[in-house]
Amino acid sequence: MSSNVRFTDFKSDAQPTWCPGCGDFGTMNGMMKALAETGATPDETFIIAGIGCSGKIGTYMRSYAIHGVHGRALPVGSGVKLANPGIEVMVAGGDGDGYSIGAGHFIHAVRRNIDMTYVVMDNRIYGLTKGQASPTSREDFETSTTPEGPQQPPVNPLALALAASGTFIAQSFSTDAQRHADIVKQAVEHDGFGFVNVFSPCVTFNDVDTYDYFRDHIVDLTDTDHDPTDYEDARSRILDPGKEYQGVLYRDEDSVPYSRSHGIDADMTEIPDGAPEDATDLVREFY
Amino acid sequence: MPADFNWAIGGEAGDGIDSTGKIFAQALSRAGRHVFTSKDFASRIRGGYTSYKIRTAVSQVQSVVDRLDVLIALTQRTIDENLNELHEGSVIIYDGDRTTMQDVEIPDGMIGLDVPLKGLAEEAGGAIMRNVVALGAACAVGEFPIENLDSALEKRFGDKGRSIVENNMTAARKGRDYVEAEFDADFGYDLECTDENYVLLNGDEAIGMGAIAGGCRFYAGYPITPATAVMEYLTGRIERYGGHVVQAEDELSAINMALGAARAGARAMTATSGPGIDLMTETFGLVATSETPLVICNVMRSGPSTGMPTKQEQGDLNAMLYGGHGEVPRFVLAPTTIAECFHKTVEAFNLAEKYQIPVYLTADLSLAVTEQTYAPEEFDMDAVEINRGKVVDEDTVGEWQDEDGRFRPHALTDDGVSPRAFPGTEGGLHMSTGLEHDELGRRTEDTEMRVQQVDKRSRKVETAREREPFEPREFGDPDAETLVVSWGSNEGAMVEAMRLLEDEDVGVRFLSVPYVFPRPDLTEAVEAAEEVIVVECNATGQFANILEHDTLTRVTRLNKYDGVRFKADELAERIATALGHEAAEEEVTP
Numbered sequence: 001m002s003s004n005v006r007f008t009d010f011k012s013d014a015q016p017t018w019c020p021g022c023g024d025f026g027t028m029n030g031m032m033k034a035l036a037e038t039g040a041t042p043d044e045t046f047i048i049a050g051i052g053c054s055g056k057i058g059t060y061m062r063s064y065a066i067h068g069v070h071g072r073a074l075p076v077g078s079g080v081k082l083a084n085p086g087i088e089v090m091v092a093g094g095d096g097d098g099y100s101i102g103a104g105h106f107i108h109a110v111r112r113n114i115d116m117t118y119v120v121m122d123n124r125i126y127g128l129t130k131g132q133a134s135p136t137s138r139e140d141f142e143t144s145t146t147p148e149g150p151q152q153p154p155v156n157p158l159a160l161a162l163a164a165s166g167t168f169i170a171q172s173f174s175t176d177a178q179r180h181a182d183i184v185k186q187a188v189e190h191d192g193f194g195f196v197n198v199f200s201p202c203v204t205f206n207d208v209d210t211y212d213y214f215r216d217h218i219v220d221l222t223d224t225d226h227d228p229t230d231y232e233d234a235r236s237r238i239l240d241p242g243k244e245y246q247g248v249l250y251r252d253e254d255s256v257p258y259s260r261s262h263g264i265d266a267d268m269t270e271i272p273d274g275a276p277e278d279a280t281d282l283v284r285e286f287y
Numbered sequence: 288m289p290a291d292f293n294w295a296i297g298g299e300a301g302d303g304i305d306s307t308g309k310i311f312a313q314a315l316s317r318a319g320r321h322v323f324t325s326k327d328f329a330s331r332i333r334g335g336y337t338s339y340k341i342r343t344a345v346s347q348v349q350s351v352v353d354r355l356d357v358l359i360a361l362t363q364r365t366i367d368e369n370l371n372e373l374h375e376g377s378v379i380i381y382d383g384d385r386t387t388m389q390d391v392e393i394p395d396g397m398i399g400l401d402v403p404l405k406g407l408a409e410e411a412g413g414a415i416m417r418n419v420v421a422l423g424a425a426c427a428v429g430e431f432p433i434e435n436l437d438s439a440l441e442k443r444f445g446d447k448g449r450s451i452v453e454n455n456m457t458a459a460r461k462g463r464d465y466v467e468a469e470f471d472a473d474f475g476y477d478l479e480c481t482d483e484n485y486v487l488l489n490g491d492e493a494i495g496m497g498a499i500a501g502g503c504r505f506y507a508g509y510p511i512t513p514a515t516a517v518m519e520y521l522t523g524r525i526e527r528y529g530g531h532v533v534q535a536e537d538e539l540s541a542i543n544m545a546l547g548a549a550r551a552g553a554r555a556m557t558a559t560s561g562p563g564i565d566l567m568t569e570t571f572g573l574v575a576t577s578e579t580p581l582v583i584c585n586v587m588r589s590g591p592s593t594g595m596p597t598k599q600e601q602g603d604l605n606a607m608l609y610g611g612h613g614e615v616p617r618f619v620l621a622p623t624t625i626a627e628c629f630h631k632t633v634e635a636f637n638l639a640e641k642y643q644i645p646v647y648l649t650a651d652l653s654l655a656v657t658e659q660t661y662a663p664e665e666f667d668m669d670a671v672e673i674n675r676g677k678v679v680d681e682d683t684v685g686e687w688q689d690e691d692g693r694f695r696p697h698a699l700t701d702d703g704v705s706p707r708a709f710p711g712t713e714g715g716l717h718m719s720t721g722l723e724h725d726e727l728g729r730r731t732e733d734t735e736m737r738v739q740q741v742d743k744r745s746r747k748v749e750t751a752r753e754r755e756p757f758e759p760r761e762f763g764d765p766d767a768e769t770l771v772v773s774w775g776s777n778e779g780a781m782v783e784a785m786r787l788l789e790d791e792d793v794g795v796r797f798l799s800v801p802y803v804f805p806r807p808d809l810t811e812a813v814e815a816a817e818e819v820i821v822v823e824c825n826a827t828g829q830f831a832n833i834l835e836h837d838t839l840t841r842v843t844r845l846n847k848y849d850g851v852r853f854k855a856d857e858l859a860e861r862i863a864t865a866l867g868h869e870a871a872e873e874e875v876t877p
Contacts, residue, residue, distance in 0.1 A: 012718075013691075014729065043713045048547070058718055059729060064710040066550055066577065067720035068543065069570050075507075075540040079547025079555065080710070082531055083505050087551065087710045108536040266529035268504035269552030269709050275500040275671035276528050282496050283666045286486035287317070 007036040010045070012062040018053060023200030023211075026174035027121045028057055030198075031090060033177075034184035035063075040088040047090050048077040050097030053128045053202075054121040057092045071102030074109040074118065081116045083268040085259055088188070089116035096126055099135040099155045106157075110164040110193055115257040117187045117194040120157065121174075123202035124209045131205035141208055157197050158238045158249060167192040167255035169234065170248040173214050174200040179246060186248055192255035199244070214244060221247030229253050290344050292429060292476055293354050296421065297338035297368065298361030300331055306443065307359075307418040308339025309658070311425070312487060313439035315343045316660045318431070319481030323348040323779070324658040325852070330512065330596045336364055345479055349624070349659070349779030350855035356476065357428050359421045363391055373397055378474055380424050382417065400424065400470055407461040412454035419455050423462025431478035433463050486663050490628040490654030490776075493666075494584060495520030497632025498556055500671045503582070504530035505548035505555040507541040509563060512596045513655040514586035517558040538563035542570045542583065549579045550719065552678075552709030554636050558584035561603055562593065568610045571645060575615040575744070577719040578697065578705065580639035580646075580676070582632070587651040589850050598850030599652045601775055604829035607647045608804055616744045618646040618751070619803040623760060623778035626665045628654060631801060633671055638755070641676040642704060642747045649803075651824070653852040654776040679706045684714040693717075695726040699739055703746030752805045759807050762797040769793070769866060770816035772809065772842075774800045774830050776852070777822050783855035784862060793863060803830070806837075813838040820845050820865055824852065 010032035018024050035045060045063040049055045051070035058065035064087070068076050077091040098106050098120045109118065125143070126132040133146040136157070140149035161169045168190040172180040180198065187194025199214050226247065227233050234250035237243065259265060294311065298304050305326065312322045323342045329335035340355070342348045355372040358365065360381045366373075373379070375396040381388050383401035393399030402424050404417035411420070419440070426433045440455045488496075495517050498506070506525060508518045522532045535541035541557045548555035559567060564585050574581050587603045589595035607619050618638055622631035628650055635648040679687055687695050687706040696717040698705045705726075708715025718728040723740060725731045751757075760778065763785050773781055778799040785795050798812060813819050813834070819842040821831035828844040835842055843865055847853055 043716055044711050046551070046710050058720070062716065064550075064716050065718045066547075067718065067722065068546070069573050069721060072539060072543040072570060075535065075543035076547035076550070078533070079505065079507065079544035079549075080551040081547075082533065082544075083548035083553035083555065084551035084710060104536055105540055108540070262531065263526075264531050266504075268530060268548065268554075271502035271504065271554060271673060273673050275668040279500050279668040279671070282499060282524065283486060283663050283668065286488040286492070287484060287663075 005036050005039065005041055007032040009042055010035055010061050010063060012060055014059050016060045017056065019204045021203040022053070023123060023174040023202065024053060024057070024121050026177060026180065027119065027198045027200045028060060030172070030174065030177060030181035030184050031092065031119055032061065033181040034188050035088065035090065037181070037185050038188045040188070044086065045088045045090065046077070046080045047092065048073045048080065050093035050102065052094040052096055052126070054092055054094035054097065071097050071100070072105065073097060074102060074105040077116050078109060078112065078114050081114050082259070082264060085265060086267060090119065090188070091116060092119045092121065095120060095122040095124060095134045095136045099157055099160070103135070107160060107164045110161050110166045110195065113167055113192040113255065113258050115192055115259060117184065118196070119184060120197045121200040122157070122197050123200050123206055124154070125202045125206040127202045127205055138208060156238070161195050162235060162238050162250060166195055166250065167252035168194040168248070169238070169250040170196045171245055172196055172198050173218055173246050174198050175211060176246065179220065183248060190251065190255065192252070192257040217244045218246050219243060221245055221249070290346070291348060291352070292343050292356055292478060293340065293352065294343070294357045294425060294429075295338050295340040295355055295369065296359040296361070296418070297336065297365030299333070300329060300335045300337045301333035302337070302361050303418050304337045304339050307422065308341065310419070310436070310439045310443050311422055312341050312658055313442060314435045315341065315478070316485045316487040317438050318435040318478070319483040319485065320345060320478065321347045321485065322487060322658065322660045323350065325351040326656050328597050336368055338365065338368070343478070345481060350783045351852075352854050352856045357425055359425060361385070362387055366392070366394070370394065376475065378428050380421055380428070398474070400428070400466060402462060402465055404462070407465060408458050411458035411461055416455055416458040419458040420462035423459035424466045426459070427463040427466035428474045429476045429478040432480065433459055435480065484663065485660035486666070487658050487660050488625065489516065489656055489658045490622075490625045490650045491516035491586065491656070492520050493625050493628035494558070494632050494648070494650060495524070496666065497629040498636070499525055499528055499530070500629070500668055501633035501636040502554040502673050503556050503636060504528065505545065505553045506530070506557065507533040507535045507544035507548070507555075508557050508559065509535050509538045509541050511560045511563050513588055513652045514558040514560045514563070514584065516655065517584060517586070538566040539569060542567040542574075545581055546570060546574055546579055549581050550710070554580075554640070556582040556584060558586060560586050560588045561590040561606070564603060564606055564610070568606070571611045571617075572613055572615050573721040574645040575617060576721055578643040578744070579719070580643050582635045582639050582646050582648055585647055585649045586655045587649060595850045597652070599824055599852045600848060600850065601651050601824040602829070602848070603649065604803065604825070607649060608833070614741070616644055616748050617804065618642070618644055619649065620646060621649045621775040621801055621803050622654070623775060623799045623801050625654060625657065625659045626661050627801060629666055637672070637674045638751070641674055642751055643676065643707060644747060649775065651776050677704055677706045679708050679712065679715060681713050684708055684712055688714065689727070693727055696728050697724060697726050697740060697743070699726060699743050702750040703743045704750065748805055757802040757805055757807050759798040759800045759809065762799065764794045765796055767794040767796040768817040769795045770812055770819045771795050771797045771822060771862065772800060772819065772830070772834060773822040774803055777824065780853040780855045780858050781822060784859035787856060787859035788862060791863065791868065793866065793868060795862070800830075808837065809834060810838045813840050813842070818866060819843065820862060822853065822858065824848060
């Protein structure tokens with residue numbers, strides 16, 4: 001634990017352009033706190049962001065970062081972590097980025113179980129394009145492109161993660177600062193793919209899934225007898241419709257991260273000035 | 288008797304055609320003979336016509352020709368498919384006991400050798416070895432010492448146990464003995480052996496070996512014909528050097544993983560073919576504008592869409608040169624031979640890092656699946672040099688920080704190349720983005736900075752033009768009236784075609800271009816020539832278009848887009864015809 005890193009060290013001097021009151025402020029603060037508390041330093045942290053309001057996070061945080069293509073943040077993060085295992089990798093994105101355009105990558109990143117953290121800023125709306133339905137929008141949520149509502153059930157991201165053999169599945173609420181930071185911290189410390197779906201309300205375009213709604217409906221798992229290491233317990237809660245849980249729903253204590261299952265520990269950034277010493281062996285194979 | 292010997296085995300997919308062909312090619316190579324192979328296969332696991340052809344000589348061979356001397360036909364269709372390549376005196380080895388071959392028709396003038404392949408294989412220990420019996424029979428026909436097969440069989444079956452190897456050796460000898468006993472004839476071939484030691488490899492393998500030699504440690508890819516063999520080569524080998532191969536969920540993921548690894552500071556690559564290039568184009572702009580060094584290998588196949596997945600084409604030139612929205616700087620390298628696949632891969636990694644730019648490294652199906660022999664010195668590992676470009680460390684990072692101590696990853700420089708800091712470098716942290724950005728990597732829409740960043744990225748290409756010897760490979764008579772230009776894999780067929788043309792007193796200057804962008808200026812060569820012919824495997828003449836654009840001169844297009852590579856004799860004939868040599872056809876066909 002590095003005691004001299006403060007969470008403000010992870011804050012850049014760029015002024016966020018999120019709407020005043022946006023849930024993303026709280027989400028980001030919790031990420032910064034979690035990183036600082038786990039002893040990460042900005043020079044050894046890599047933030048990968050997708051596209052949308054959430055995608056701006058790399059600019060507002062201070063670390064190595066990339067703001068990539070819509071939906072592809074998880075593959076980028078996977079590449080960073082595998083090539084340079086000493087780097088703390090945190091991927092952030094929105095519900096559109098993770099569960100719509102990037103849904104395929106989400107499932108495969110979960111089952112690959114690379115040791116990194118994925119924070120989804122879920123506001124159940126497309127905000128940056130000014131208010132269209134997202135994959136987590138309610139079935140009857142009227143938007144400019146879905147005047148009658150999407151008329152299809154929302155994606156259950158926690159269930160997707162569970163079905164893909166996720167080893168750390170959690171949910172938090174951006175404005176519950178302490179709890180949110182603590183949950184993200186547990187995700188960072190998890191030995192494998194730490195996934196946190198964060199309720200991060202959009203104050204401009206979503207008048208349904210609001211701060212008030214979440215405050216009224218969230219059930220904190222610490223107030224229950226939930227055992228996150230109990231798969232059956234996790235499964236029944238994750239599949240329980242209409243419940244908005246906060247906390248770690250599932251944690252596989254036997255999680256084996258990709259690097260261990262595949263025996264990768266090398267820092268791939270260091271290479272010799274020429275071909276590897278015994279590279280001629282490669283030529284000999286073709287005799 | 289011709290100096291070269293042309294052999295093939297054909298049957299249905301699942302008949303073991305590929306491995307049998309490979310064993311014979313290896314045997315020839317180990318006997319100190321040069322080999323050039325060609326495969327014809329369908330996109331299916333079983334059924335469908337498949338063949339493996341070998342051209343072999345004591346001197347180097349770089350192309351297939353329209354001639355077959357010995358054919359092992361496991362099906363009647365094998366004979367039918369090759370009728371135009373078989374000639375008077377060609378030997379066809381077949382098993383008349385095989386139900387499908389009972390009514391076999393051996394064309395007039397050709398020699399059919401009915402060898403009980405299955406029966407002899409069973410005597411040796413199992414019907415599965417019937418193709419090896421056929422190889423033994425072919426050795427007898429070619430007067431090729433059967434001992435040469437032994438080491439190839441050892442290499443192929445060694446890990447299956449001693450008895451399997453020995454049974455196969457026995458099977459081969461049974462085939463040979465049967466032909467010698469039953470067909471007491473001199474077929475006119477004498478496959479001479481030499482003391483040379485050659486290596487035998489295909490283009491995908493050469494690319495994979497070049498990647499490891501060139502410092503690539505991270506590979507992410509999604510299987511696709513004909514690029515999969517690059518991934519298969521690296522798997523199990525790159526790990527020995529501290530690297531890793533990831534099979535991604537799709538090509539979108541593959542290129543983004545490679546991008547991530549490159550941002551982390553590793554030399555990273557992905558390889559794919561046309562349909563994958565379409566998907567990767569999504570991320571291509573980000574690679575370029577974030578100035579990430581990345582090698583994207585495109586092993587071209589016939590398009591568009593799913594096209595003909597197992598057939599040859601050079602149809603993606605425009606996609607690689609112009610693919611993606613916006614204006615995106617890039618390099619496009621097109622190795623022209625299998626050995627060059629190795630060298631250009633090493634170069635691609637150096638160029639990518641020196642100029643912090645995406646590099647398309649493009650081969651095609653012909654290069655990818657063809658095996659060719661080379662002297663091992665062609666792959667000189669001691670000559671490999673690694674240049675990582677402007678990478679800063681903790682001591683030098685300060686030179687590239689602004690007054691507030693912030694690192695400038697997109698610093699405006701005279702040569703357009705900015706410093707690069709790997710994560711973990713203290714003082715080097717920075718943001719990268721697909722948005723237009725300032726020197727710090729932060730989003731900007733400032734009109735002046737926008738222009739400066741666009742110009743900076745373009746300047747890298749200009750710098751490379753000044754610093755790098757982007758030269759064509761030159762062959763033939765530099766003063767010839769006829770100039771032939773091609774790019775990529777046509778070089779071997781063209782070099783051999785030139786010999787055939789010389790026999791007809793047709794002199795040609797040939798420029799084989801491995802650098803498509805930035806590319807050599809061929810204006811002088813084009814202006815000096817009476818006739819310019821551009822040879823390429825596509826329908827519209829994509830390279831001809833850019834050459835016309837560069838030189839403001841009309842050129843003659845010599846295109847092939849039937850899914851089959853150029854053969855030396857075919858190419859000679861078509862060039863002669865293009866030059867108005869009417870009698871050429873008859874004369875140059877052996």
